[in-house]
Amino acid sequence: MTERRGTWVGSSVGRREDPRLLTGQGRFVDDIHLPQMLHAQFVRSTIAAGTVVSIDLSATLAVPGVVAAYTAADLDMGDITAILDRPASEFVQTDMPVLARDRVRYVGEPLAIVLAEDPYAVEDGLEAARVTYDADAPVVSDEVAMAPGAPLVHEAATGNVLVDVSMFATEGIDRIIDEAPCVVRVRAKTGRQNALPLETRGVVASWDARDEQLLVQTCTQVPHQVRTVMAGCLGLAERSVRVLVPDMGGGFGLKCVVGREEIAVGAACLKAGRPVKWIEDRRDALTASFLAREQRYDVRAAFDGDGRLLALDADIVCDMGAYSCYPFTAGIEPLMASAELPGVYKVPAYRVRGRAVTTNKAPTAPYRGVSRPQIVMVMERLFERAARELDMDPVEIRRRNLITEFPYTGINDVTYDPGSYLESLDLCERVLKDEGWYERRGAARSSGRFIGIGYSCFSERTGYGSAAFAKRKMAVVPGFDMAEIRMDLSGGVTVTTGTMSHGQSHETTLAQIVADRLGLDIAEVKIHQGDTDRITYGFGTFASRSATIGGSAVARAATALGERLLALGAHLLETTYDNVELDARRVRRRDDGRALSFEELADVAYLKAHLLPKDAEPGLTASATFDVHGDGTFSNAAHGAVVELHPGTGQIEILRYVCVEDCGVAINPQVVEGQARGGIAQGIAGALFEEITYDEQGEPSCASFIDYKVPTAGEIPDISVHHLETPCAFTESGAKGAGEGGTIGAPAAVLNAVNDALRPTGVELDDTPIRPETVQRALATIGVFA
Incomplete structure (x- = not known):
């Protein structure tokens, strides 16, 4: 750990975000209004399981104000596929179509996207849509899903268990439990929940002809992953998709996966040739968005007579709904539970089986x-x-x-x-x-x-x-993050981070880290985030990673910039690198106290490059990455x-x-x-x-x-x-x-x-x-x- 240089870290300074957000100056997805923008909503399945016989949108298109309505057959889109690199006995792949085609697998699954001139006309258009189904008996619990002869949620699968992993089977654990003075058992169930961010999901997609880019403004925790999946599903080069995140009213994990609605809105924008906005209504957010938490445990623990734990034996079943979320897959809950059940306690012997079961319910995402x-x-x-x-x-x-x-x-x-x-x-x-x-x-x-x-x-x-995510054998392995920093002629800095705030005060806390490293006031530090064109890649914000990984990348970038300032200052002050230090927005000689301000150094770096040391590049920028190995x-x-x-x-x-x-x-x-x-x-x-x-x-x-x-x-x-x-x-x-x-x-x-x-x-x-x-x-x- 690098020693703290200043006093900002550890201080409860006021949140820099608050004045903007508390005075109504925040800018959220629903605040975006573009010329000729269309409003979108989705025709959603009204049954939990069945075959789609027909989708009739003719009456929808006749509704005043409705401009277009598209099914999967109308839009050129690939599926969203999340993969674990595990054998077929442990993981079953399930592709999630952006719009359902021949089958529906939960109430609320999107079947078609309707575009209209205003939010009211689009709702009228949804009412006019007619979908005919051949309904099947749904699978509505993990017990039903695992029962012999149960209907298959995915016909191409051999069963309804998508993940089945046994781990840490300590030799002799049955004997330890059988001989223990005290064995207790807990059978527990937890209810299915909604993460319920204050701001529901939403996206505005528009084509920028000048930059030849699809601009996607959305409230996501993982903008770079949305860009990657959007480009892949729509057959675009990644450089042709820019994801930009405005202010965001919460996420809690729900928004750290890629949703099918985001992709459909992008495809509809390209098809219609006009900007398209979708704001999830609360009914859809409660019933058809990503859910979480429905789990069942059967766990035994053996103790000796003095209350010391001897062994732990667990069977865990997680109801993951209809599909695997991207990129974490249906393994997100059972793999987490299996790996971390022992927690803060010393467990000498351990055995666990974790299963993810698919049912005819909205899919599960991290919460x-x-x-x-x-x-x-x-x-x-x-x-x-x-x-x-x-x-x-x-x-x-x-x-x-x-x-x-x-x-x-x-x-x-x-x-x-x-x-x-x-x-x-x-x-x-x-x-x-x-x-x-x-x-x-x-x-x-x-x-x-x-x-x-x-x-x-x-x-x-x-x-x-x-390294930690690789243990789960995810095909997409999150982990590292990146940061870039540049000083301008005023001596202040702009920092771009791959993390994404949705209420965690990054504009304040990351500025505190940088201010300490460079001896600046936090008002002189501007944090940029949520723009895939500003930084090469980032994995966003989830799993409490922003301060640890994102903050460490930001700290390293600031340190690297500080080293550039010291090198330039030493050159201009005609002394050695070891004889200078950062001090109150200056580079100061240790021996005689002579100093140059950050503004003076920036003036040379940008406007008087001929005064730079030999082989030094103009400008004052730095970048860094951080990962936990x-x-x-x-x-x-x-x-x-x-x-x-x-x-x-x-x-x-x-x-x-x-x-x-x-x-x-x-x-x-x-x-x-x-x-x-x-x-x-x-x-x-x-x-x-x-x-x-x-x-x-x-x-x-x-x-x-x-x-x-x-x-x-x-x-x-x-x-x-x-x-x-x-x-x-x-x-x-x-x-x-x-x-x-x-x-x-x-x-x-x-x-x-x-x-x-x-x-x-x-x-x-x-x-x-x-x-x-x-x-x-x-x-x-x-x-x-x-």
Whole structure:
């Protein structure tokens, strides 16, 4: 790690984005209006499975204001195909057509694109479309999908299991479990969720005749990957596609995959010869967009008599919907869960089988945390159950099993860098004890109230580099990132990064890194992102990689520019490189204090090139890349939740929530706390509220917020965030990622708190979301009624 040069990193400076966004000056996809622009929406399947007999758009084309309507047969497009380099026994490839052709595989699958002069005419055009189907019985659950003789979601496949991988089968694990003094088992299910960014997906495509480019303005986390897939599907050279991302209102992983609608809008623009805009409406966002989280676990854990974990045996099934997402494939959830289930605990023996099952539902994409909310929930339930079986304190049994010596290479072949696993748990428990919650719980029980305390301990692998993604055997291997920096004649700098902010404050935090490296004010640092023409390639923002990988690339580029400034300054000051230093926007001689300002150096670099050292190039620019050549770095945290159960309604009220987090060096602590609080809110949502279910015909239950219950500020408690700092040894600023941790830890802490409150009933809950009627039934077992 490079030593910090200034004081910006570690300071909670105000977000530079806020003045623009809070005064209505942000520019989002729906704010884009181009001359002759057409509005697009999609004719979508109304059945979950079947053959498309006919698509009649004649009435659509007769609707006033409708300009065109295209099916797959009208547009020249290739399929979107995501691949794992695994044998056929482990991975089954499923191509996703941009527009469905002869088959439909979920309600909401796009069949045709309609273009009109305004958003109202396009909706009328959709109503006039007529599609005839030969419906089939849909596959609506993983149990049905894996049953003998089940209908095939993909006729070309031999079954409905797309990924089936067994890993880490420790020799003798069955004997260890059979002979263990204590064996506990958790069977858990988690509900299907929507990532629900405030801004739905959207795209504006237009042809730039001067540059001979298709300009695609879209809200994506991965602009370069959209460019690559767009060019491939449309048969264009990559240089003929430019992806530009304006301000973006959230993504949470939903927007880190390539959607078929983006490609269809680009194809329709080329076909119609006019700009085309598509803004996803909320109904489509809830039912037909990428979903996540529907998983089922059957896990056994063996413990010795002192509460030390001996072995872990897991079977994991993930319902991935109809198709593999690009580029992660249907393996995104089961492979993550299988590789990282052991988490922060020492596991001597391990065996896991992870499967991805295809069903007639909207496909799955990454969602903040990707399987880690579930695996942490399962692991923490195992420890709670073992503590009860062994009559141990649930915090103490965790202490005996936490990793405390680093670096630690686990049974899962993952090496964990230093963290504060034990210290985080100790502080979290101490905060709740000092606030008197243990006494309040005891007093509540004696007066007939049901208050419980629950914990979760976890790590968050951040900064997955190429080596980590390569272990999944992805055909597209994300990992590295790039940054470019240039100084202008005013002495300020412009930085271009391959990462993409969708609310993470990159304009502030990345500027803090650069300002420290060069001795600038952050107001003198401009961050550019989300433009595929400004930087050769980048993998965008997901998996908490922006501060670790993107920030490190930015830091290296700034350092390289600083070295160019020092070399030029030493030459002009007639001294050696070792005798100069960066100091308050100057290059200063160490011996006599003579100095040249950045403006003076830039004047020579750009306007007086004849004064440059021999063989030096004009200008002040630099570029750098960064990759993590290992397993990444691990942030960690402990969460503590206090809940009260209300017998009359079965409602669960969160009285207190404490988060102790360690993300290494917090570049901007206020931003980190915002990430933690937002993530915890999403984790609470998954624990208590949000779920999309399907009826027997594959119709989704939640087409509006009346049915899809999203928590409001009234349901989210005050969250206390405490910081520990274990700097990362191999990122440039010592930072670890902080984007997903809140979501990862919250479901387990809430579920454990609910079970603690239910202890007098003898009922234990393992599934989420926890429904009020479930709580009511549990309390009824001891004679407590509404």
